[in-house]
Amino acid sequence: MRIAALICGLSGGIIGIVAAIMALGIGGLAEAFEAEGAGLVVGGGVAALVCAVAAIVGGALALSRPGISAVLQLLAAVVGFIAIFLFWLPSLILLLIGALFALLGRRSPSPASA
Numbered sequence: 001m002r003i004a005a006l007i008c009g010l011s012g013g014i015i016g017i018v019a020a021i022m023a024l025g026i027g028g029l030a031e032a033f034e035a036e037g038a039g040l041v042v043g044g045g046v047a048a049l050v051c052a053v054a055a056i057v058g059g060a061l062a063l064s065r066p067g068i069s070a071v072l073q074l075l076a077a078v079v080g081f082i083a084i085f086l087f088w089l090p091s092l093i094l095l096l097i098g099a100l101f102a103l104l105g106r107r108s109p110s111p112a113s114a
Contacts, residue, residue: 009095012098019048019080022087027040047084052076054072058076058102066103070099070103
């Protein structure tokens with residue numbers, strides 16, 4: 001379970017970085033054309049970028065600290081979805097699955113002790 005949480009967390013974070021860069025690009029383009037609310041899109045893109053990095057850190061912690069990993073992935077999934085909505089959907093799904101696997105892996109013995 002912990003390895004699945006690691007893979008889902010890292011994949012969700014990497015896809016989240018791509019989604020955040022897309023949101024930043026659209027926000028920058030909107031800013032160039034002086035569209036209304038462009039600053040909000042750029043702010044959401046920055047928040048999503050921070051969430052993607054937190055998701056990668058959460059995924060990396062899945063083997064050693066699965067409880068913290070689950071919390072980080074869940075928090076990144078929810079906040080990223082609020083920040084850039086549908087761009088974050090693939091990451092949301094992967095991070096929710098990763099958080100679930102990390103939470104379930106918390107109860108199983110460590111792979112090092114087996």
